[in-house]
Amino acid sequence: MKAIKPYIHYIVAVLLFTLLKLLVPAANGLTENGVLFISILVPVLYLWCVANTDWVSLLVLAVLAISGLMTPNAIWAGSYGSFIVALIIVCMALSAILTETGVIDKVASWFITRDFIKGRPYAFIAMYMLSFYVLGTFMEATALTVIYIALTLSIFKSIGVEKGDKLYTALMAGLLWGNSAVSAGSPISHTLPVLMINLLKNKGIDVSFAQWLSVGIPFEILLYVLYMLILKFIWKPDVSKLLNYDIDKVKANSKPLSAAGWLSAILFIVTVIAWLFPQFGTNIAPSAASALQSWSTTVPAIITLSLLCIIRIKGKPVADFSSIAKNIPIGLLTFTGAVTLLGSVIELKNADGVDIMGIIPWIRNMLMPVTEALPLWLLLTVLVFLSLIMTNFLSNTVTMFLFAQIALALWGDSNALNVVAFVIIITMTSCIGIATPSASVPAPLLFGPGHITVKNSWKYSFCYCLTITAFTMLIIWPLAQVLIK
DSSP, X not given: OTTTGGGHHHHHHHHHHHHHHHHSOSOTTOOHHHHHHHHHHHHHHHHHHHTOSHHHHHHHHHHHHHHTSSOHHHHHHHHTTSHHHHHHHHHHHHHHHHHHTTHHHHHHHHHTTOGGGTTOHHHHHHHHHHHHHHHHTTSOHHHHHHHHHHHHHHHHHHHTXXXXXXXXXHHHHHHHHHHHHHHHHOOTTOHHHHHHHHHXXXXXXXXXXXXHHHHHHHHHHHHHXXXXXXXXXXXXOOOGGGGGOOHHHHHHHOOOOOHHHHHHHHHHHHHHHXXXXXXXXXXXXXXXXXXXXXXXXXXXXXXXXHHHHHOEETTEESOOHHHHGGGXXXXXXXXXXXXXXXXXXXXXXXXXXXBSSOHHHHHHHHHHHHHHHSOHHHHHHHHHHHHHHHTTTSOHHHHHHHHHHHHHHHHTTOSXXXXXXXXXXXXXXXXXXXXXXXXXXXXXXXXXXXXXXHHHXXXXXXXXXXXXXXXXXXXXXXHHHHHOO
């Protein structure tokens, strides 16, 4: 039995494949090809949750080639040939440069050294968390969380807050909650929104960064406000030790931003403007807006990265790509490529444009009795809440992928629902993995060292998820329907 134990998950995956292949009938809209794909997809989703995402992602590409559903060339083109892989590489590189040149530390320091927060602990917390949200909107959130954990520990040490104190737990949990919020609200340097933008693009639906941010920024603001309200009125930590934080000392020790830092910050701001300009700049400079739109989001980022690698300050290039590349996890890229491909295979068509899978009609036919029995708003609320619960126990990406496909299957061809707006909403709620050590990529960084535990945070996390469900459906969903056309 000991010899079998390490292989148990792989045995389960093989059994899942076999049972699905034998027991799922090609009926109710589902084709034989669809049965084969589902038999491959479900074990992969299982292994992503319990085993590994990187080599499993490579394996599924090989399995798809063996299955004959796609040619090897089509598989490579549909996975690593997608723009999303290049975009993630460049955005993570730019995040690393902003960190190395001191831009992140400088911005964080600015927020927590404002004179008006002296003697006001909750004002300090509000500004501290606001700095995380502002920075996290524009840079890779896990790397930012690592920086802020170290910064928080330094603050705690200086004022005498110890592990296990309510304030210690509440602020550390705030970083994890904030990580989820910014990962949901912004596609800039964040994988899940970019994956969904790509999935929609494969279905002929273009969603720009500006459109996503038009919904995502209000979502971030909502989650920021909810955190502060839960902190003050439900969590109620003793914040008196924050009165000991010496703002003047921090100001005195803060080093001015270097020339490399200023250049990195300015070029990154220009890049963000280039990403957003096609949305708001059409009336200002239509030719420039059109050109930038045709370039896609990847090209301006590549140009910025290249300039930072070319320009030298004091004889050294601002960025050394070979060094930066070590911070870009290859596992994330393999995972991204696999998710990108699987999203397109679900609606695989033949040369005549005919759906050869039948998965979307099959999902629609199975769920139609439920959708007809429940009022639409209530059904959407249930899906949002289920996505919030599921994402805390399974992969964020698996949750997003599953619920987005359900929404597209049910309402993709219907005028009863603004399905694109709802898919954006369900993607954002799928990012809120906060309650368990396996809930998201950065969760082990907080749960592993005991900065927070399930025992001392679960009721606040559950309260957070409940309020997110309510306020998302009452505020963000109506807003999304107006902004996303």
